[in-house]
Amino acid sequence: MTAKSYEHRRDWLEIKLRRTAEVFAIKLCSYAVMSNHYHVVLHVRPDIAEAWSEREVVERWSSLFCGTLFSQRFLAGEALSEQQWSILRRDIKCWRKRLMDISWFMRIVNESIARQANKEDRCTGRFWEGRFKSQALLDERALLSCMAYVDLNPIRAKMAISPEESDHTAINYRIKMLTEGISDCPGLEKFVGTTEHAIGIPYRLKDYLALVDWTGRCIRADKRGSIPDQLPPILRRLDFDTRAWLVLTTEFEMRFQSRVGSEHISRRIDSGDQAMKSSASRNPL
Known part of the structure; x- marks a missing residue:
């Protein structure tokens, strides 16, 4: 005891x-x-997750984890190249799914x-x-x-x-x-x-x-x-x-x-x- x-x-x-x-x-x-x-x-x-904008998904995920270099730059308002945006959008799609898992x-x-x-x-x-x-x-x-x-x-x-x-x-x-x-x-x-x-x-x-x-x-x-x-x-x-x-x-x-x-x-x-x-x-x- x-x-x-x-x-x-x-x-x-x-x-x-x-x-x-x-x-x-x-x-x-x-x-x-x-x-x-x-x-x-x-x-x-899922109706809530699907209504989130890309920025909101990144902000929510970033409140839990550090995110990626590109997501950090995105939240800081920095410009991203087309290739960088493609990579970030792939991550956003993954994070959106995880946020309803x-x-x-x-x-x-x-x-x-x-x-x-x-x-x-x-x-x-x-x-x-x-x-x-x-x-x-x-x-x-x-x-x-x-x-x-x-x-x-x-x-x-x-x-x-x-x-x-x-x-x-x-x-x-x-x-x-x-x-x-x-x-x-x-x-x-x-x-x-x-x-x-x-x-x-x-x-x-x-x-x-x-x-x-x-x-x-x-x-x-x-x-x-x-x-x-x-x-x-x-x-x-x-x-x-x-x-x-x-x-x-x-x-x-x-x-x-x-x-x-x-x-x-x-x-x-x-x-x-x-x-x-x-x-x-x-x-x-």
Whole structure:
């Protein structure tokens, strides 16, 4: 046992996740930074990356890496020859793809935290136990299931008793921003409701908060309670089976492996868009 606290590293990771998502064309739907691992639900947004100008791609990549001699000269306003432009445009095409690639996203987050932790510990070598694991979420039902699963991690681990007190989670951050009258949370995907053609999480934030609160009450070991007479709007709209929903939000990783969609959910309950849930672990975080 050691008396040293590593709680501050959870702050490092939460901040790094949000800042990296601001640079990438990848948004955070949900995340939970635990004591020795973390979970994150990601939404890849190629529409954002495709809308960036060449300069914006270079600026974003340069905020993460040094770039190349030609990209540095380009940002400095220096003239480039036709051949140099050809080489730079080739790099820009590559960087644009990388800025919407989950593996690059996770690499930047994890390597940054590893460097900080190793510097603090005055050591070298591997920090994380292994490469992150991922599951593809194939539809809205899988997305909601996984988001709730992730947001409720601290409650299930008895680290908190409510979403409002669940530090280092996306739902806690959203609630804080909401109470401050801020609708946009930097780095996080937006709840767009049923707005036509809008890209984001296709529900209202208040419905999701009600859903998570209801689910949290049902799965608390010390206060299971009873199922409310009237379920939250999201459950009614998607026609969730209550027993299936509770299984999904308490046993998500156990029940599913690489791909998750409605057909997989229905098939596995009897024996949660294109987002990504990723986990990485190491002691201590």
